[in-house]
Amino acid sequence: MAEVEETLKRIQTHKGVIGTIVVNAEGIPIRTTLDNSTTVQYAGLLHQLTMKARSTVRDLDPQNDLTFLRIRPKKHEIMVAPDKEYLLIVIQNPSE
Amino acid sequence: MGAGGLNTKGRHTQLGSGYLSCTSAFSGSPQPQPCGKALMQATGEMRAIIMQSHPNDILPLTLTSATQELFGCRCDEDVTGDNPYKILRKEDIVQDMRMRAAVSDFSPMKQLVLDYPEDELLLVYDRDFIYGSSFYLVLTADAKERHLKVIEVALEREPSEVFAAQKTSEPQPWISLGSEQEIEEESVTDSRPRLKYRISRVRREFGAPIFFSDRNAMETKDGFIECTPYQDKNFSLKQMERHTGVQTIPNLKSSSTQTQWTYPRSMCTQYEPREFSEEKKENCLQSEKLKNFVNSVASRFEIAIQQNEIMDVFFDDWKALSEEDSGYGRKADPHLKEYQSFTDLHFSKEKTISNINWHPTINGVIAVAVTERLSFEDRINGSTKLLLNPSLILFWSFSDPINPQLLLECPDDVFSFEFCPSDPNIIVGGCMNGQVVLWDISTHVEQLQGTHKRENETPVVRYCAVSGIENGHKAPITDIQWLPGTFEVSRMGVPMENKNGICVQIVTCAPDCCVMFWDIRAPRVLQTMADQRKQKVEEKPLENPHGVPNTFKHLDLTWKPLIRVQHISYCKTRLQLVLSTTFCPQDGELVYTDWKLEKDNDSGRLFSAKPSHRFIIHDGQVNTVRRSPFFKDIILTVGGWTFAIWKEGVTNGPIIQSSCSQKKCTVGYWSQSRPAVLFIGKEDGNIDVWDLLEKTHEPSQTQNITATQITCIKPWIVSSKQHLLAVSDHLGTLHILEIPWTLRSPSSNEKLSMSKYFEKEVDRLVYFEKRREMRAKEKKDYEAEELRKKTYLIKRPVIFIIEK
Numbered sequence: 001m002a003e004v005e006e007t008l009k010r011i012q013t014h015k016g017v018i019g020t021i022v023v024n025a026e027g028i029p030i031r032t033t034l035d036n037s038t039t040v041q042y043a044g045l046l047h048q049l050t051m052k053a054r055s056t057v058r059d060l061d062p063q064n065d066l067t068f069l070r071i072r073p074k075k076h077e078i079m080v081a082p083d084k085e086y087l088l089i090v091i092q093n094p095s096e
Numbered sequence: 097m098g099a100g101g102l103n104t105k106g107r108h109t110q111l112g113s114g115y116l117s118c119t120s121a122f123s124g125s126p127q128p129q130p131c132g133k134a135l136m137q138a139t140g141e142m143r144a145i146i147m148q149s150h151p152n153d154i155l156p157l158t159l160t161s162a163t164q165e166l167f168g169c170r171c172d173e174d175v176t177g178d179n180p181y182k183i184l185r186k187e188d189i190v191q192d193m194r195m196r197a198a199v200s201d202f203s204p205m206k207q208l209v210l211d212y213p214e215d216e217l218l219l220v221y222d223r224d225f226i227y228g229s230s231f232y233l234v235l236t237a238d239a240k241e242r243h244l245k246v247i248e249v250a251l252e253r254e255p256s257e258v259f260a261a262q263k264t265s266e267p268q269p270w271i272s273l274g275s276e277q278e279i280e281e282e283s284v285t286d287s288r289p290r291l292k293y294r295i296s297r298v299r300r301e302f303g304a305p306i307f308f309s310d311r312n313a314m315e316t317k318d319g320f321i322e323c324t325p326y327q328d329k330n331f332s333l334k335q336m337e338r339h340t341g342v343q344t345i346p347n348l349k350s351s352s353t354q355t356q357w358t359y360p361r362s363m364c365t366q367y368e369p370r371e372f373s374e375e376k377k378e379n380c381l382q383s384e385k386l387k388n389f390v391n392s393v394a395s396r397f398e399i400a401i402q403q404n405e406i407m408d409v410f411f412d413d414w415k416a417l418s419e420e421d422s423g424y425g426r427k428a429d430p431h432l433k434e435y436q437s438f439t440d441l442h443f444s445k446e447k448t449i450s451n452i453n454w455h456p457t458i459n460g461v462i463a464v465a466v467t468e469r470l471s472f473e474d475r476i477n478g479s480t481k482l483l484l485n486p487s488l489i490l491f492w493s494f495s496d497p498i499n500p501q502l503l504l505e506c507p508d509d510v511f512s513f514e515f516c517p518s519d520p521n522i523i524v525g526g527c528m529n530g531q532v533v534l535w536d537i538s539t540h541v542e543q544l545q546g547t548h549k550r551e552n553e554t555p556v557v558r559y560c561a562v563s564g565i566e567n568g569h570k571a572p573i574t575d576i577q578w579l580p581g582t583f584e585v586s587r588m589g590v591p592m593e594n595k596n597g598i599c600v601q602i603v604t605c606a607p608d609c610c611v612m613f614w615d616i617r618a619p620r621v622l623q624t625m626a627d628q629r630k631q632k633v634e635e636k637p638l639e640n641p642h643g644v645p646n647t648f649k650h651l652d653l654t655w656k657p658l659i660r661v662q663h664i665s666y667c668k669t670r671l672q673l674v675l676s677t678t679f680c681p682q683d684g685e686l687v688y689t690d691w692k693l694e695k696d697n698d699s700g701r702l703f704s705a706k707p708s709h710r711f712i713i714h715d716g717q718v719n720t721v722r723r724s725p726f727f728k729d730i731i732l733t734v735g736g737w738t739f740a741i742w743k744e745g746v747t748n749g750p751i752i753q754s755s756c757s758q759k760k761c762t763v764g765y766w767s768q769s770r771p772a773v774l775f776i777g778k779e780d781g782n783i784d785v786w787d788l789l790e791k792t793h794e795p796s797q798t799q800n801i802t803a804t805q806i807t808c809i810k811p812w813i814v815s816s817k818q819h820l821l822a823v824s825d826h827l828g829t830l831h832i833l834e835i836p837w838t839l840r841s842p843s844s845n846e847k848l849s850m851s852k853y854f855e856k857e858v859d860r861l862v863y864f865e866k867r868r869e870m871r872a873k874e875k876k877d878y879e880a881e882e883l884r885k886k887t888y889l890i891k892r893p894v895i896f897i898i899e900k
Contacts, residue, residue, distance in 0.1 A: 004387050007394045014401045022386070028370050030380045040369040068396050072410060079400050081393035085385055088393055094404035 016093045018076060023047060023087040030086075042078075046089055050082045155205055156222065156229035163201045166192065167219070182219040186212055208235055416844070432783065432799055432833040435820060438464075438492040439829040440500055449824035450511045454812040456520045460494035461501065461544050462812075462822055464830050465525065467509035489513060489525065489535075491544060492830060501544055503556045504535050512576045524616075525559075526573025526604050532614055534561040563614070569606035576604045579613075713740050713750055720764045726771040726847055730854060734764035739776055743858060748865050751857035755793060757784070765809045767835075769819060770842045771850045777806030781825060785839060789849055801831055811835065 012020050012033060019034040027047035032039040054066040069080040076093040159167075167184055193206055218234040313319040372380070380386060403409075448469040455461035466488050487509045491502035506527060513525030521538040537544070537557055579601040602614040716736030724730040729744040737757055740750035760779040767773035776784040776795070781802040784795035804826035811821045819835040 004381065004390050007390050011394060011397050011401070014398070015405050017401060022390075024372075024380060026370070028372055030372065030377050030386075040371070044369060068393075068400070070400060077404055079397060081396055083389045083393065086389045088390065088397070090397055090401070092401055092404055094408050 011090060014092070016076075018091040018093055020091075021089040023089060025085045025087075027087075034091075042089060042091075043087075046078065046080055047087060050080050050087060054082060154220075154232045155208065155235050156232040157201060157205065158229045159201050159231050163192070182221070184217045184219050186215050186217055189217065205233070213237055430797060430836050430838045432785075432801075432821060432835060432839075434831060435834040436494060436497055436832040437829055438462075438497055438500075438832070439827075440490065440498075443488055443490055443500065443503070445828065447828045448826045449807055449828055449830060450509070451513055452808045452810045452822045452824050452830065453513060453515055454810060454822065455491075455544070456515050456517065458520070458541075458544050459814060461491060462493075462830065462832070463489055463491050463504075463513070463515075463523070464824060465489050465510040465513050466828060467511065467528075469826065469828075487527075489523070493544065494832075500554055502537065502540055503554050504537070505556055505558045506533055507531060507559065507562060509572075511572055511574055514576055514578055517578055517580070522616075524576060524578070524602050526569075526576040526606075528572040529565065530569035530571060530573060530606060530608070531565060532563040532568055532573065532576070532602065532604060533559045534616065536560045561616075569604065569608050569612065571606040571608035573604050573606045576602060578602055711749060713753065714738055715756075716760060719762060722764065722766055724766050724771065725768055726766075727851065727854070732764055732766060732774060734761050734776060737761060739764050739774075741854075743854060746858050746861060748861045751854055751861060752788070752792065754786070762806055763809050765811060767839065768811050768813050769840045771847045772842075773839060775809050775811070775821065777809050777823065779805040781806060783809070783821075783823065788853065789843075789846065801825070801833070802827070802829065 008020055008022070008031070011017065019032065019038075021029055021034065021039055021042055022031040023029050023043045023046070027043055029039045029043040034042070049071075050066070050069060053069055057064050057066045066082055069082070071078040071080070076091055079090045079092065081088045167188065168182070190210070212235065214237050220232050220234065222230055222232050311319070443466060446469060447466045449464045450467045451465040453463050455463065468487075487506040489504035489506060489510060490500040491504070493501045504523065504525075506525060508527040508529045508531065510525040510527055510533070513523055516522040516524065521536055521541060523535040523537065525533045525535070527533055535557055540555055540557060543555070600616055602616065603611060604614065605611045714733065714735030715738070718733050718735030720732065720734035720739075722732045724732065731742045731744065733740050733742065733750075737760055739754050739761055741752040742750050757776075757778070759782070761776050761784075762779050763777040765775050767775065770787075772787055772789040774786050774788075776786060778784065780800075781804055782798050782800050783806065785797045785799070786792075787796040790796050801823050802825040806823055806825055808824045809821065811819065813819050819840040821833045821835055823831045823833060825831070
C-alpha cells in the first residue's frame with residue numbers, strides 16, 4: 001500500500017503534472033488527485049478510448065498489445081497506461 | 097543516206113558510197129525506215145539492195161562444184177541463203193592450190209591467200225550475186241571480224257514491226273448484236289389496237305332515287321373475292337448477318353416498402369457515474385495486483401513526463417521564427433502619416449484645443465473642446481467679449497473636413513469632457529468656472545452617423561444640465577472622469593456594486609484642492625445611507641427652454657456633488673481613477689491617495705484621509721496621468737521635461753523615468769495596441785514615439801506634426817488595419833494621423849517582455865533601496881567604529897617605566 005502511494009506521489013510531484021487517476025477495468029475511478037467531476041469525466045472517456053485503441057492495435061497484429069497511450073491536446077498532455085485490470089492516467093502540462 | 101555506218105558496238109566502218117542506209121538497221125537506232133520488200137526478206141542476212149562494186153577486202157570468186165565438194169560449201173546444201181558463211185582453213189586452200197595448181201579456183205588469189213595473216217578465212221556464199229559471183233572471200237582479218245559480228249547481231253535481231261497505216265474511219269452500217277432487244281422490251285407499245293366500249297343508260301332512269309340495301313357477303317357463294325395471304329417462298333430471306341451494338345447497364349430494380357410511422361417524442365435520461373464506496377476503494381488499493389500494476393507502469397510514465405519536461409515536441413519553430421522576422425524585414429515607413437486635419441475658421445480661429453475625445457461608438461467622429469488662447473489677465477480683461485462668444489465643443493466627422501457636424505454649447509470654456517461609457521449620447525464636461533455640464537445629443541445621433549442629410553447650418557446643442565455655481569468647484573475643472581459602470585460610490589465613499597451597469601457617477605478635480613464625486617441620477621434613487629449633514633439634492637421642476645431634452649432636468653442648476661474630497665493645499669490638475677485610490681498630480685508632485693472618507697471621532701465630521709504617498713519627480717506641472725491599457729497597475733505620468741512610469745504598490749519611486757528632453761513634454765498617451773509603445777507630445781509640435789523594448793534612453797522616432805505646442809493626443813482603433821492618432825495643437829487644428837504597421841502591431845510576446853521588464857525594474861528599485869539601507873547602515877557602523885576608536889585612544893593609559 002505504501003509502495004503504491006509512494007510511486008504515485010513520485011509521479012505526481014514531477015514538474016508540470018496536474019493530476020493522476022487510477023481507474024479499474026470498468027472505468028470506475030479508484031484513486032485520484034483531481035476533483036470528483038473531472039475525475040469521473042476523465043475516467044469514463046479515457047477508458048473507452050483506451051479500449052478502442054487497444055482493440056485497434058490487436059486488430060492490426062493479434063500478438064501485439066497496447067502498452068502506453070499519449071494524447072496531446074493543445075493545452076496539456078494526457079498519458080494512459082492500460083493493464084488487464086487497471087488504468088493509470090496522468091495529466092501533465094509540458095514545458096511552457 | 098550514204099554516210100551511215102555500221103554502228104555495231106561502237107565500231108565505225110566507212111562503207112562505200114553505194115551502200116544504203118539500210119545498214120543502219122543494224123545500228124540499233126530506233127528509227128523507222130521506210131523499207132522495201134528487200135528488207136522484209138532480209139532476216140539475218142546482210143544484203144545490200146543495190147550493189148555496184150565490191151569493197152576492197154572482199155574478193156568475189158567462183159567455185160566449181162568440185163571445189164565446193166572439197167571444202168564442204170556446196171551451194172544450197174552446206175551454205176544456204178540463211179547460212180552463207182563458211183570458215184576455210186588457210187592450209188587447206190594452200191594445199192588445194194599446190195595440188196591443183198592452175199586448176200584451183202584459188203589460184204588467181206594465191207598471193208592474197210598467202211598474205212592472209214590468220215589461219216582461217218571466211219568464205220561467204222553470195223546467193224544473190226551481190227558482188228557478181230556466187231562466193232566471195234573475205235580478205236582481211238578486220239572484215240572477217242566484221243562479218244562474224246554481223247552474224248551474231250543478225251541472229252539476235254528482233255523481227256521488224258509491222259506498222260499499220262493510219263486511216264480516218266468512215267461510217268459503216270450498224271451491225272446489230274442483240275442489245276436493242278432489251279430496250280425494245282422495256283418500251284411500252286400497244287400490242288393490239290385499243291378497244292372501245294360504249295355504255296349507255298335509259299334516259300328515264302336519270303335522276304331516279306337511289307335505294308341502297310344490305311347484302312351479306314358470306315351468304316352467297318362468290319359474294320366476294322378475297323386475296324388470301326400466303327407465304328411466298330420467293331421472298332423468304334434469311335438474314336445471315338446482323339450488326340447490332342450491346343450495352344450493359346446496371347441491374348435496376350425498383351421496389352417499395354412501407355414503414356411504420358412513428359412520431360417523435362421528447363425523452364430524457366439522467367445518469368450518474370458509477371462510483372465505488374470508500375471501503376471498496378480501500379480494498380482495491382490494498383490489492384496486490386494494483387501494486388504490481390503500478391510498479392510496472394511507473395517507469396513508462398516517468399520517461400514520458402521527463403520527455404515533456406525537457407522539451408516541447410510540438411512547438412512550431414518555423415512559425416515562431418517567421419513572426420519575429422516579419423517585424424524587421426518590413427521596409428514600411430514607420431512614420432505617422434497624416435490622414436486628415438480639421439480646423440474651422442469660424443469656430444476655432446484663435447482658439448486652442450484643450451481636449452479631444454473620440455466618439456466611442458460612431459466611427460469617424462471626434463469631438464474637440466475649443467478654448468480661448470488667453471492668459472489669465474487677458475481673460476479677465478476681455479471677459480465681456482468672452483461672454484458674447486460662446487464656448488463650444490465641436491464634433492468633426494471624417495466625411496466632412498470643412499464643417500463641424502455638431503456644436504455643443506457650453507457656459508464657459510471646457511477644459512475636459514468625456515463621453516459616458518455606457519451611453520455615448522451623454523457627455524459631461526468641466527468648465528473654467530468650476531461648473532459641471534451635461535449634454536444629451538441623442539436627437540442628433542443620426543446626423544452624426546451620417547444617415548441624415550445635413551442641413552446647411554451646423555446644429556447647436558445646448559447643455560441640458562449644469563451644476564450650480566456655488567456647488568461646484570472654485571477653480572477650473574481640469575479633469576473629469578466617469579466612474580466605471582460596474583460600481584458606484586456611496587455617500588461615505590465606500591465603493592459599491594452598481595446594479596444597473598450604467599455609468600452614473602462622475603469624478604472631477606480642480607486646482608481648488610477638491611475632488612468631487614457627482615451622481616447624475618434623480619435624487620430618489622440615491623441611497624441615503626446616513627443623511628446627516630450631507631447635502632441633499634433638491635428637485636425642482638424646470639421648464640424646458642431651447643428644445644433641450646429633459647434628461648437631466650432634475651439636475652439642472654441644482655446639481656450638487658455627492659462627495660467632496662478635500663485635500664489640504666494640494667492643487668489638482670489631473671486625476672486617474674482606480675478602484676479605491678487616486679493619483680492626483682500637481683505642480684510636479686504625484687500624490688497617491690485613498691479617497692475614502694473617514695470619520696473623525698471628535699468632531700463627527702467626515703474628512704478625507706491624508707495622502708499615502710507623495711513623489712516629486714517631474715520638474716514641471718504634471719499634465720498626464722494614464723493607466724496602461726495592458727497592465728492594470730502601470731501608470732504613465734508626463735510632466736515637465738520628463739515622463740515616468742509607475743507601478744502601483746511600488747512606493748519607492750517610478751520604475752522607469754525618462755531622461756530630460758530638450759523641450760517640455762506636454763502630453764502623453766499609451767499606445768492602444770502595443771504594450772511597449774507610448775506617444776509623448778512636445779511643446780515644439782513634435783511627437784516622440786517611445787518603444788520601451790527598443791530603446792529607453794531616447795525615443796524610437798520623432799516626428800514633427802505642427803509648429804506649435806501639442807495639447808492633446810488620443811489614439812483610436814478604427815479597425816485592425818487602421819489605427820488613428822488624434823493630435824491637437826495650440827493653434828486649434830486637429831490632426832488625424834495614421835499609425836503605421838510597425839507601431840501598431842505588437843511583436844510576439846511583447847506583453848510578456850514588457851511585464852518582465854517592469855519586474856526587472858521593480859527589482860532594481862528594491863535592490864537600490866536595500867543597498868541604500870545597507871549603505872546607511874554601513875555608514876552608521878563606520879561612524880560608530882570611528883567614534884569608538886577615538887574614545888579608545890583617549891582613554892588609553894600611559895605607563896611610564898623608569899629604570900634606575
